[in-house]
Amino acid sequence: MSVVIEQPNQPRSRKGAQWEKRAWIFMRVSGLLLIFLILGHLMVNLVLPERGVKSIDFAFVAGKWASPFWQVYDGIMLWLALIHGTNGMRTLVNDYSEREWVRKTLNVSLWVVAIALIILGTLVITTFDPCIDPDVETYLPNVCKP
Amino acid sequence: MSTTVEATKEIAAIPSFTVTLMVRRFDPENDDEPKWQDFDVTMFGTDRVLDALHKIKWEIDGSLTFRRSCAHGVCGSDAMRINGRNRLACKTLIKDLDISQPIYVEPIKGLKVEKDLVVDMEPFYKAYRDVKPFLIASDKPAAERIQSPEDRARFEDTTKCILCAACTTSCPVFWTDNQYFGPAAIVNAHRFIFDSRDEAAEVRLDILNDKEGVWRCRTTFNCTEACPRGIEVTKAIAEVKQAVLRGRR
Ligand code: HEM
Numbered sequence: 286m287s288v289v290i291e292q293p294n295q296p297r298s299r300k301g302a303q304w305e306k307r308a309w310i311f312m313r314v315s316g317l318l319l320i321f322l323i324l325g326h327l328m329v330n331l332v333l334p335e336r337g338v339k340s341i342d343f344a345f346v347a348g349k350w351a352s353p354f355w356q357v358y359d360g361i362m363l364w365l366a367l368i369h370g371t372n373g374m375r376t377l378v379n380d381y382s383e384r385e386w387v388r389k390t391l392n393v394s395l396w397v398v399a400i401a402l403i404i405l406g407t408l409v410i411t412t413f414d415p416c417i418d419p420d421v422e423t424y425l426p427n428v429c430k431p
Numbered sequence: 432m433s434t435t436v437e438a439t440k441e442i443a444a445i446p447s448f449t450v451t452l453m454v455r456r457f458d459p460e461n462d463d464e465p466k467w468q469d470f471d472v473t474m475f476g477t478d479r480v481l482d483a484l485h486k487i488k489w490e491i492d493g494s495l496t497f498r499r500s501c502a503h504g505v506c507g508s509d510a511m512r513i514n515g516r517n518r519l520a521c522k523t524l525i526k527d528l529d530i531s532q533p534i535y536v537e538p539i540k541g542l543k544v545e546k547d548l549v550v551d552m553e554p555f556y557k558a559y560r561d562v563k564p565f566l567i568a569s570d571k572p573a574a575e576r577i578q579s580p581e582d583r584a585r586f587e588d589t590t591k592c593i594l595c596a597a598c599t600t601s602c603p604v605f606w607t608d609n610q611y612f613g614p615a616a617i618v619n620a621h622r623f624i625f626d627s628r629d630e631a632a633e634v635r636l637d638i639l640n641d642k643e644g645v646w647r648c649r650t651t652f653n654c655t656e657a658c659p660r661g662i663e664v665t666k667a668i669a670e671v672k673q674a675v676l677r678g679r680r
């Protein structure tokens with residue numbers, strides 16, 4: 286004989302449940318990747334160059350973004366760090382905001398800023414043109430010859 | 432006769448000390464805000480914070496309000512914030528605290544204070560009920576449900592919960608987000624999710640895969656530190672998270 290047990294309680298609001306799980310996984314995966322990306326970034330920009338941080342100038346950046354490798358590298362870091370950081374801030378907003386409209390407003394502003402920064406950053410990385418500097422020939426020979 | 436005298440002498444020999452208790456008081460009929468009140472009491476090395484509260488209630492101020500039943504760490508009624516940490520008053524020896532300073536006693540945080548140290552536990556129990564903390568099985572066996580010692584060991588730790596709420600009310604996420612199920616509800620879901628005799632693990636995992644479910648946990652370990660039964664609460668929550676990701680226990 287089988288007994289059917291009545292369910293006394295229904296789950297709470299199911300809205301967005303899968304998203305919370307995905308966000309949790311994303312924070313861990315992106316965090317792990319960011320460790321290596323950021324360490325590599327700091328090594329290449331600050332530790333390996335002979336004059337350390339002083340070697341970063343227009344030419345240094347132009348040199349890096351002339352290579353598809355660094356374009357992809359910086360692009361991934363940009364997207365991951367911004368989405369990771371913004372999603373982390375969303376957690377803090379959810380922690381502290383008591384009124385629903387405050388929470389909504391802060392979260393929408395966060396994502397607007399993040400999306401704007403991601404679009405601008407991606408544009409800069411992919412369309413960077415060293416030739417806007419008239420002196421570019423003095424430090425990067427032959428890049429702007431037609 | 433003489434043994435009684437000896438015994439009395441021995442009791443008198445137990446050193447006593449005077450200690451100040453700062454108790455967070457709130458009388459909903461007369462106060463707008465909770466306030467601190469200090470009491471000086473003479474206690475012995477064998478006394479617990481609960482004994483000091485009894486002494487105040489019985490000898491100094493009968494209006495002092497707090498919950499307690501068993502007085503021996505079994506019923507879970509007297510969780511309170513003692514010197515900033517969630518403890519059972521009946522399991523906290525005064526001599527183990529720094530008695531050169533006042534001992535601060537407050538209600539547990541994140542639940543509405545009803546009077547003095549008594550809070551409204553209903554939101555806590557609601558979260559508990561919501562995870563279906565009972566065996567769900569489709570068959571009706573004629574004898575007991577057999578379980579191997581290994582299968583039993585899987586959830587041994589979480590059977591020890593006495594629902595004192597020390598963990599849930601030590602959690603900073605719960606303090607600011609009262610919708611969060613909280614550690615205790617997850618511990619009690621764990622109790623059944625990992626029980627081989629139960630058939631509704633998926634149902635409970637689905638309930639906890641919620642905006643206010645396990646993903647709200649930020650691994651601060653406050654709950655593990657607070658639990659008077661020594662349950663590894665944070666570990667239990669992590670196991671439930673893993674089970675939600677797998678979709679089964
Ligand atoms: C170095 C590599 C990084 C690792 C390993 C990492 C890891 C993590 C993890 C696992 C969480 C989730 C914590 C939780 O849910 O309990 C988190 C949260 C967060 N991360 Fe990162 N992260 C890294 C870099 C960054 C960067 C570059 C930013 C800023 C752009 C950032 C901003 C945040 C914020 C604001 C939170 C939310 C804090 C909170 O939940 O209390 N993280 N991080």
Ligand code: SF4
Binds near residue numbers: 595599659660
């Ligand atoms: S897990 Fe521990 S602290 Fe939490 S309610 Fe149960 S006994 Fe109390």
Ligand code: FES
Binds near residue numbers: 522
């Ligand atoms: S009074 Fe029962 S646990 Fe403390």
